[in-house]
Amino acid sequence: MPQRRPVIVYENPRLEIATEIVKSATSGRKTLIIAGNCWVDYQGRASSTLEPGERIFIVKEDGSVLIHRSKGYEPVNWQPSGSVFYTTQRSGILTIRAVRRKPRESITTHFDHVHLIVVLSLVDKGEFSLYASEEDMQRAILLRPSIVEEGLKPITYEKKVEPGFIDVYGIDTKGRMAIIEIKRKTAGKEAVLQLAKYVDSVRNMVNREVRGVLVAPQLVKGAQKLLVTLGLDYRQLDPRKCAEIIRETETKKLADFY
């Protein structure tokens, strides 16, 4: 039984060889990295051209394409997953065309020199987890409403109203309805205005006093004033606190279980 080769490297391959490697890698659903001198044309939702230069060209197993320059977080050209590849070689130039349907678009990359090709078979079953998201904050509030205010009773969450979705709503100690808008980071004016819209929309639907509460770790400068003007409340809440509450509750559940 042959051993797995996670990485196969070709340094300065002849263009004919490079062409064959690329063809076999793209048809064999391998991850492919090319470093070389190339120029790129994109046609699709917009159009673009990239003049010659040395870049890193990556094709992943699912047919996504990334072309990276030596600077910047974002790829200069790209294609999301699902591309079909056409690789050709003619008069000293290797051309890789990646075509996607829906939306119809294509990236054509021409290489006149290939410094390096790497073909990878990556084994990756590891799980990725993101914590302290807005969803976690919502869960934390539902688990322990007192972190927003004492006596709050959540009624429901992710409720659809005309302008969008309300994160949580509940009844406060004085029997008023409380609309809760959650932001996991510093809330700006747009968050305040969104909450105002929700509150307005709910006021037109229910026969009860309605309050709006913005829950966020912080506010931008102008937002505080805007909140006051619009008669809305604010409750400072750190996402880390929420993560803690979720952790505690999970632990408690486990303890109750045993």
Add this chain to the structure above:
Amino acid sequence: MPQRRPVIVYENPRLEIATEIVKSATSGRKTLIIAGNCWVDYQGRASSTLEPGERIFIVKEDGSVLIHRSKGYEPVNWQPSGSVFYTTQRSGILTIRAVRRKPRESITTHFDHVHLIVVLSLVDKGEFSLYASEEDMQRAILLRPSIVEEGLKPITYEKKVEPGFIDVYGIDTKGRMAIIEIKRKTAGKEAVLQLAKYVDSVRNMVNREVRGVLVAPQLVKGAQKLLVTLGLDYRQLDPRKCAEIIRETETKKLADFY
């Protein structure tokens, strides 16, 4: 004088060697690619963990970091440019920590096996140009208003009015004011409503008949009906056509110049 080495490759380096290569690459502002088995912790605007698996780890010259799995357009973990790096090696594990200020966040990547390290010095002066943007469509309309309708005379563009910006406005053959809202791709209901707001706003300001014209390559399903209901016009216009017009005009300008 030593020749430039655009690509230096190390296959299955010992971890001690790998550590030194990474240190010298990050301090020397080189582009670095590592393929290996790693796990990742992120702390910052949110928090995340990524369990062990084989991935591609990239550091660029400006200190941006990308960690890519074998699938998907987006990196699983990343850091925009400006990170500072701390590389250490202890009990068989290579740790690379990338820290950024403002916002304060860090990615810590641990490798227990490195299949490949590539250190690159990419020369890339090529210019990147993107065509047929919304701005290009606006320019094309100003250059040749007849593509919207015969006899249209543009008055001004990007005029500030209450709800936002009017892309172009002009006077039509019947002396009416025409508000033109441009979308470079399929226009949705929100574009229609925005235009309606603009038209409404202008009607309150001028003593003249005011029309609204939505210019876009396509409409979403419901938008057509909404346009009719609101008494607005639609003009289909392909961004590629606009690019063509701009090209022709530039050519003509050159010809006139000589």
Add this chain to the structure above:
DNA sequence: GAGTGGATTTCGCAT
């Protein structure tokens, strides 16, 4: 430096 809007946004989820 902070806020605002756009993107070849991408992605996920609900309809």
Add this chain to the structure above:
DNA sequence: ATGCGAAGTCCACTC
């Protein structure tokens, strides 16, 4: 499939 909202969005531009 389509539409809508969120993102560790990033990025460029304005104030």
